[in-house]
Amino acid sequence: DAKTTQPPSMDCAEGRAANLPCNHSTISGNEYVYWYRQIHSQGPQYIIHGLKNNETNEMASLIITEDRKSSTLILPHATLRDTAVYYCIVRVSSNFGNEKLTFGTGTRLTIIP
Amino acid sequence: GAGVSQSPSNKVTEKGKDVELRCDPISGHTALYWYRQSLGQGLEFLIYFQGNSAPDKSGLPSDRFSAERTGGSVSTLTIQRTQQEDSAVYLCASSLYAGGVEQYFGPGTRLTVT
Numbered sequence: 001d002a003k004t005t006q007p008p009s010m011d012c013a014e015g016r017a018a019n020l021p022c023n024h025s026t027i028s029g030n031e032y033v034y035w036y037r038q039i040h041s042q043g044p045q046y047i048i049h050g051l052k053n054n055e056t057n058e059m060a061s062l063i064i065t066e067d068r069k070s071s072t073l074i075l076p077h078a079t080l081r082d083t084a085v086y087y088c089i090v091r092v093s094s095n096f097g098n099e100k101l102t103f104g105t106g107t108r109l110t111i112i113p
Numbered sequence: 114g115a116g117v118s119q120s121p122s123n124k125v126t127e128k129g130k131d132v133e134l135r136c137d138p139i140s141g142h143t144a145l146y147w148y149r150q151s152l153g154q155g156l157e158f159l160i161y162f163q164g165n166s167a168p169d170k171s172g173l174p175s176d177r178f179s180a181e182r183t184g185g186s187v188s189t190l191t192i193q194r195t196q197q198e199d200s201a202v203y204l205c206a207s208s209l210y211a212g213g214v215e216q217y218f219g220p221g222t223r224l225t226v227t
Contacts, residue, residue: 043218044156
């Protein structure tokens with residue numbers, strides 16, 4: 001799986017949009033970009049994933065650059081409960097391929113009241 | 114429905130003892146994964162099951178670690194002759210199928226080896 005690079009920490013004011021960047025310059029054509037987060041003392045939680053188109057769900061939006069070498073996770077209206085470590089992961093998604101998730105060190109996002 | 118459950122939630126054991134950690138995946142999920150997270154570190158993949166077979170054991174750190182899954186459901190991770198470096202949170206996840214989009218994680222078992 002391709003390696004990802006994320007800033008170690010970020011702060012965001014409550015109610016503002018949190019924009020979390022991720023670089024994955026060696027991503028392959030069949031690798032998806034996944035985002036998970038881990039709130040303190042809990043297991044990781046899936047947020048969103050995408051291949052090349054921008055994606056949006058009830059939790060967040062994912063913007064992937066045209067060359068797919070980087071992406072941004074957007075939490076549109078951050079709340080205190082969004083304080084967590086956010087992991088950007090690139091991975092082949094198939095029934096027969098590499099099934100594990102390879103977690104890096106992630107970005108520790110702190111929402112400031 | 115119920116999520117992934119793990120037991121015990123906390124386990125303190127003496128160095129050299131064996132421990133068993135249990136994972137109950139979400140009903141109907143065919144794939145099951147074990148990870149561990151040492152203090153202040155990211156998650157480290159250990160092993161995954163598709164049904165009862167384990168196609169990828171590449172993450173098991175030594176032959177003291179083993180895992181099994183029976184009936185395509187419950188899985189047990191066994192650590193023999195525990196060492197202090199085995200202290201970590203052991204996380205289990207399941208997904209509808211191997212390679213499935215979303216892995217659902219349990220709350221973890223915090224293992225402390227004294």
